[in-house]
Amino acid sequence: MRINMKTLLLLAGLLCLPVAVQAEEQYSDWMLSISRHKEFNPVKNATYSEECGSCHFAYPPGLLPSQSWEKLLNAKALENHFGENAELEADTLREVRAFARENAADKSYYKRARKIAVATENGEAPLRITEVRYIKRKHHEIPEKMVKGNKDVKSLSYCDACHTQAKNAVFDEETVRIPNYPDWED
């Protein structure tokens, strides 16, 4: 009887395990990984990386709430994407938009994404990452000469100009190197 019970429990456990992992993959990732949930979920979609990244840094979707991505990633809006034509084929657009929405700030468990979700909760969803209060506050103390006046940076939009691990969705202070200002420390 005891053995039977144990076997039963083991079997039940084995059956449940893959289902649970599959159903909440994002959540379990977050639970099991101590280092990664500090930052943003990295860009793990080849189409997103290719299509966005062929013109600019492929921003991790956690940098904006899903409402912002809705506004940015539709056929009409992409005809004039910050002054550039960025039209995509319907299938490609669907995939890029789905990835952005599913990993948007308000859908993410990662710490910085949560902060962005909170900062953009109220009011109009921003179109620019540089308009997000949290991002503004984080860059507030950096003198203009190091960004705008720095020929190798030019604007806060070029995340990866200073955030050396931006491509891995890591934006902590330790990984910041401002070009032409090697001695900068926060």
Place this chain on the structure above:
Amino acid sequence: MKKLTAMLLAFGLLAAPVAFATPATDSLLVKYKSEGAGKADPAKAEQDWMREVSVDGELMACATCHGSDFAKSGKHHKTGKVIEPMSRKVNAERFTDVKKIEKWFKRNCKDAWGRECTAQEKTDFLTFLLAQ
């Protein structure tokens, strides 16, 4: 001798644009023809490459971002992103993907000239660029 020179010249003229063609460009040139394009005029494309058109107060040409040395990489006028060289001699990946070629023709013609390019213009550009 004269005949041989003429033959060599004819062969050279025929072979030159074909030398760097790809299955993608072959199929696109056929498509453009079916859309009404006539014989390719690479000389016109060469002129058009430098032709500046004012779009939203900025003078734009193909060369604004791509440069005019096809063996060298270009730079996006706003984002500064590096654009790989247009020449297949140095960039074997160039013009190998039908979807990519069409996507960028559409976007770039609109950005640089404020309208889509015609089948004829695309034929001219493609033929001209393949010979670089």
